[in-house]
Every structure is written in structure tokens, then in C-alpha cells.
Amino acid sequence: MMEKLTYYIDKGNGNYEPFYEYTVATVGVDELYARQLCTYFIMRGRQYELIANEMHEEEDTLVIKDLGRNPHVADERGYHGKGLHIEIRRHRETENFKLLTVIPCQSHFDVIRYLLKDIMTIPGLGQKEVTSTEIDEDRGVYVLYIKDIGEV
Numbered sequence: 001m002m003e004k005l006t007y008y009i010d011k012g013n014g015n016y017e018p019f020y021e022y023t024v025a026t027v028g029v030d031e032l033y034a035r036q037l038c039t040y041f042i043m044r045g046r047q048y049e050l051i052a053n054e055m056h057e058e059e060d061t062l063v064i065k066d067l068g069r070n071p072h073v074a075d076e077r078g079y080h081g082k083g084l085h086i087e088i089r090r091h092r093e094t095e096n097f098k099l100l101t102v103i104p105c106q107s108h109f110d111v112i113r114y115l116l117k118d119i120m121t122i123p124g125l126g127q128k129e130v131t132s133t134e135i136d137e138d139r140g141v142y143v144l145y146i147k148d149i150g151e152v
Contacts, residue, residue, distance in 0.1 A: 003058040005032045007041065010051060010065050019064065030108035037115035038142070040134035042070050070138070075099045076146060080140035086114055088122055091131040091145035100125060100146070111142055119149065 006025045008016040010134040020043065022032060035041075041048040041062075047070040064123050073096050079085045084105040101122060103151035105111050114120065128146040135142055 002029060002032060002055075002060050003036060005060045006061045006064065007048075007064055009048070010063050024148075028108065029107050030112065030136060032060065032086045034108045034111045034115060034142070035135055036060060036134060037112065038135040041134040042134060042138050045070055045138065047071075051098060055089075063120060063140065073078075073099075076139060078141075083107065084142075086111060086130075086142045088125075088138045088144050091147045097145065114144060115142070122146070143148060 002024065004021055006021045007019040009019045011017050022035070024059065035051055039050050041050065047067040048064035048068055050060075050062055051065050054061040054063065063079055075098070080145060084107070086103040088100045088103065090100065101124070103114070105114075115133050117130055119127055119129055127149055129149050129151070130144050131147055132145045133142070134145070
């Protein structure tokens with residue numbers, strides 16, 4: 001059984017630096033699994049990309065790459081203390097990652113259901129393809145980036 005999840009930053013040349021750690025006791029196993037399904041991780045104003053997901057006995061490890069300062073968009077808002085939410089945004093930077101809708105969730109198991117999908121039906125928008133997933137620690141929200149099915 002997984003007891004903790006540790007993020008490591010790939011510093012290059014085979015060097016990995018411990019970055020952040022979560023335990024089952026502090027956040028629950030469902031949140032640890034949800035975090036592992038996110039391709040991007042935002043923390044302290046920086047953006048990181050998941051490059052490896054590993055398992056070592058009771059510890060799961062996420063190896064991330066520092067992509068630099070996290071770009072902000074005009075319609076961002078914080079969700080800390082307001083429950084679990086998933087933002088659905090356009091995947092195109094040219095559209096400033098436009099917010100399309102926000103989905104409130106009761107548990108991280110609900111979040112996991114969304115994070116596992118390649119195609120999903122969004123009320124009022126129809127079926128869309130998920131291009132990437134993110135946990136924004138700074139704002140306290142999960143984000144799914146989508147595009148139209150077949151869109152380049």
C-alpha cells in the first residue's frame with residue numbers, strides 16, 4: 001500500500017532533487033492517486049511537467065521537469081477553502097486558455113474519474129478531447145485542457 005508520494009525535480013545528468021512530499025496520513029490515498037494523473041503541476045508560481053511516475057515499495061515517486069514561471073491568465077481564481085473543483089479550459093494559448101466551465105467535485109475519486117478520460121461530454125459543449133491535466137497547487141484546483149475532437 002502506498003504511504004507517501006514524493007516529487008523529485010530532474011536537474012539533468014542523472015541528478016534528482018527531492019521537491020515536495022505528501023503522505024496518506026495528511027491528504028489521503030485518493031488525492032495521492034489523483035495527483036499522479038496530472039501531466040502538469042503548479043507550485044510557488046512555477047510550472048512543472050511530469051516526466052516519470054515510479055513506484056518503490058510503499059513510496060510513489062513523480063519525477064518532474066521545471067518549465068519555469070507559470071503564465072497567468074485573466075480569468076484565474078483561487079479555490080482554497082471552497083472545496084474540490086475542476087476547471088475546464090481551452091488548450092490553445094492563442095485563446096489564453098479560456099475558462100469554459102467549472103465542475104465541483106465531492107471527493108478526489110470524482111476528480112480521478114475526470115482525470116482518467118481522453119474524451120468527455122461537457123454540458124453545453126458536447127464531446128471534447130482532453131489534451132492535458134494539471135493540479136494547480138497555488139490556486140487549489142485541478143485543470144483539464146480540452147479541444148474539439150479531431151482538432152489539430
